[in-house]
Amino acid sequence: MELDLTWILLGLPAAFALGWIASRLDLRQMRIANRQAPRAYFKGLNYLLNEQQDKAIDAFIEAVQNDPDTSELHFALGNLFRRRGEYDRAVRVHEHLLSRADLSSADRQRAQHGLALDFLKAGLLDRAEEALRKLEGTSYEGQSRLARLAIYERSREWPEAERVARLLENSGEAKFDVRMAHYQCEQAREAIQQGDAAKALLILTAAVKATPEAARPRILLGQVQLSQGKAQQAFETLSVLFEQAHVAAPLAAASLAKAAQSASLVKPAIQLLESHYEKQPCIDVLEAITALEESMPEGATASPQRYLRHLDKQSSLMAATRWLTQESSDAHPLPATVQKALEQAIRPLARYRCAACGFEAKEHFWHCPGCQAWDSYSPRRIEEL
Known part of the structure; x- marks a missing residue:
């Protein structure tokens, strides 16, 4: 069978023309898709800037559908879901x-x-910890360790918190x-609650040696x-602070x-406390001096004038x-109603306050139960701030 050159000559231009038309159609579709994706993307940004997060999410979803391989849009969408509290969708x-x-x-x-932030915001601490561990050795290592530290503090896993804090310090x-x-003090408190005072002593002795400037372990x-x-040992341990x-x-x-009374060191304790009081007048130190003076042998009683002199230093x-309580006597007692009114008036002033969140408490906290801040409570009462 002989080939007809005429058909070949006619077919080549036709094939070329069809290929050219097909390529133009593909380019047209690509241009349309490219125009749609940026339009949806910029629409989403506009909604986001106008704080219309619902419409922004819809626009970003449309952009992702047009171009499912665009990772930046996925990240933007995940962050929006997390900010809105839709943690399951962010996950x-x-x-x-990741798949x-x-x-x-x-x-x-x-x-x-x-993903770790999604779990953390959702309160899924176990899953957040697992996700954060996978960031070891990455550029997010420091952030992941800080997040894990916060998790361990919230769940009161003090040995783990201490280990991660040591890693953070070693990394600079x-x-x-x-x-x-x-963290060591918290472990010591748990040991005391479990009746293991020997373990608590070992932990606290090591903490004082490692961090002599920290007051809490001492x-x-x-x-x-x-x-x-x-x-005697207690007196020597606590004397360093004064x-x-x-x-x-x-x-x-x-x-x-109390230690001075038990160890018969009342006079040295009074001298130590008075020396500190002269430098830093404080009602707690003054009351400790008064308690020691009252515990001395007959003839040596606490002078009410101490409180009066304190009023010259601080309005309290x-x-x-x-002073009024000590000045009252059997012949001229302070009326019970006056005493009650005064006690109620000073009760709010005798509290401690967190400098970070303002949470007030009867006792001093080293770790604020309100905002979880460390060392945010002043060692002085509200009245003395």
Whole structure:
């Protein structure tokens, strides 16, 4: 069979023409898609800037549908879902990103970090911890460790918190020595609650040695020593705070007074407390001095004039109430109604206040139960701030 050259000559131009038409149609479809995707993307940005998050999410979903391989749109969508509290949808977006084989290493780390934040915001601490652990050795390592530290503090996993804080300090993120001392104190408190005072003493002794500038381990160590009948040791442990004129010394004043009474060191304790009081007048230190003077042999009683002299240094309703109580006698007693009114008036002033969130409490907290801040409570009462 012979080939007809005429058909070949006619077919080649026709094939070329059809190919050209097909390519133009493909280019047209591509241009239409490219125009639609940016339009939806910029529409979403406009809604986002106008704080119309519902419409922004719809626009971003449309953009993702037009171009499902665009990772940046997925990240934007995941962040929007998390901000709106739709954590399950945010999780699905980030898990979809992680399932893609073509995702770059940097984007994979970013998606893993986003997933961890989703779980953290949703309160799923176990899953958040697991997701954060996978960020070890990545550019998000420091952030993931800080997040894990917050998780361990919330769940009161103090040994784990101490370990992560040590990693952060070794990596140069920040100084965590005082924070680690708090973790050791929390472990010591748990040991005391379990009846293991020996373990508590070991933990606190190590904490005082490792962080001598921290007041809490020393105060707690002195209190444990006192409860163990080691009054002399307790006095020596607590005396350091007053010799150094530490700002937290007033918190140890009552314990120091008890230790001095048990160890027959009342006069040295009074001298130590008076020396500190002259530098930093404080009602707690003054009351410790008064308690020690009242415990001395007959003939040596606490002078009400101490509270009166305190009023020259500081205007204090608490000191005024104590002075009135001591000045009253059997012949001229303070009426019960007046005493009750004064006690009610000074009760709010005798509280401690968190400098971070304003939470007030009868006792001093090292870890605020309101905002979870450390060392945010002043060692002085509200009246003295």
